[in-house]
Amino acid sequence: MKFIHLGDLHLGKSLGDFDLIQDQKYILNEILELIDKENVDALLMAGDIYDKAVPSEAATNLLDWFLSRLSEKKISTYIISGNHDSDDRLNFGSSLFSSNSIYISAIFDGKLHKQTLKKETEIANIYLLPFVKASQVKHYYPEAKIETYDDAVRTIIDNSEIDEQECNILVAHQFVAGKGDDPALGGSESAGTQSVGLVEKISYDCFDKFDYVALGHIHSPQRVGRDEVRYSGSLLKYSLSEANNEKSVPIITVNGKEKVKIELVPLKPMREMRHIRGNIKDLLAKENVKSPEDFIYATLTDEDIVNDAMGIFQQIYPNTVKIDYDNSHTRQIEQVDISRIAENKSFSELIGDFYRMVYGCEISEEEMEIMRMAAREAGVANETN
Structure with a gap:
């Protein structure tokens, strides 16, 4: 019996100013093709189906399209909610879906719901645990x-x-x-996930009764404690910090109580995310330009600030997401003891020091006045000189 394990689809998510709906549809279509190629029996979807509690119309249409294709293929599908999902919205229509072998558990009601999948003489019990907090569980077990x-x-x-x-x-x-050991974060998880404390952590040995545990929440694919307790990771790279990560999808083969077989199948997105580094002239030289439709994070090593660098880059790489610098000026800033910078200095002195450090010259009075106005509007400075 074969399963595909997905997690953290985050349908409707964007990357900077770029909409990812078409990228998400492309990768979900890859999953559908993989289901056919590998003769998969069931799909496990481990939460964060949507990126937002109130998903966009495009996101809900995309999920509808995906579930419809799964239903046409007679693929049993098991879905739980994640911390990004609205329990009620994801749970809507769950009774109707179940008649088409699509099982959704989005609201914790005090029970661990079980579905049983049968194939000839094989049986597998699938337990669905939506995202829960300790306070919710305490309500049912006072x-x-x-x-x-x-x-x-x-x-x-x-x-x-x-x-x-x-x-x-x-x-x-x-x-x-x-x-x-904590799981390695992908970098695109929510701030709450990235700063999780001891209270929120769960030990993997909590799941010793299970032959396989399909986890969602962490975007980097990995095992936790043992091979059979696993985060599938997100299907796409949702953060620039993931530029060098490889995405994959686990195919799980079970045969009764025999050892579970796990195969990680690499995924190829419609548009890759790449981090490139060098001076702007070399990076944009015709012989160095590759896959211009990719999402680009560029680190420029030019010593001088390039005017309208983003505009120049997007003429060649239209999906450039971010540009930063690594040169002698930025390295000098990194070595500064930030805690001592503001000691006994006025706003104007701080801005003047910063400008001098970056550009090697004095800030003009006109530029300083613009900085003062911006600071006052932001509520971070009240002084006028």
């Missing part, structure tokens, strides 16, 4: 000692009837850590 997310998830599992003699798969959307 007598239990629940202080952390780990306590909460263990309470849910302990109060579920799980036959360990059968093949059991869990789909969950939580921050799961190994022994002494």
Whole structure:
């Protein structure tokens, strides 16, 4: 019995000013082709289906298109909500969907819901655990000692009837850590995920009763603690920090209680995200320009600021997302002790020092007045000199 494990689709997400709906449809179509090629029986979708609690029309249309194609292919599909999803919106129509073998668990109601998939003599139990907080679980189990997310998830599992003699798969959307190791972040996760504390962490051994655990929440594909507890990662690179990461999708083969087989299939996006570095003349020389439709993050090594660098770049690479600099001026700034810069200095002195450090000359009075006006409008400075 074969499963594909997806997580963190974030349908409707953008990259800077660039809409990603077409990129998302392209990669979902790759998944549909992979389902046909590998004779996949079921799909596990581990939360953060949408990027926002109130998804755009384009995002909902894209999910509708994808689920319709899955239904046409008779693929059993198991979906949970993530922290980005609106439980009610994702859960809408779940009863109707289930008649087409699309099972959605978006609202935690005190139970760990189970669906059973049968193929000839094989049986697999799929348990669906939507994103939960400790306070939600405590509401249903007031007598239990629940202080952390780990306590909460263990309470849910302990109060579920799980036959360990059968093949059991869990789909969950939580921050799961190994022994002494946190999962490696992709960089495009929410600020809350990137600053998660001890209270929110769940130990991977919480899931010992399960043969495979399909996780969502972290955008970098990886195992946690053991091979069978795994983040699929996001299908696309949603942050510039992911430019050098490789995306893949796990294909899971189960056969009763035999060891689970996991194959990671690389994904090729419609437009790659690349980080290029050098002086602007070399980077944009005809012989060096490759795949101009890619998303580009450029680090310029020119010593002088290039006027309208973004406009120049986007003539060649129309999907340039960001440009920054790495030169003697920026390296000098990096070595400055920020904590001492503002000691006993006025706003004008600070701006003057910064301008001098970057450009090697004095700021004009006209430019200084513009900076004062901007600071006053932003509410960060009240002085006039």
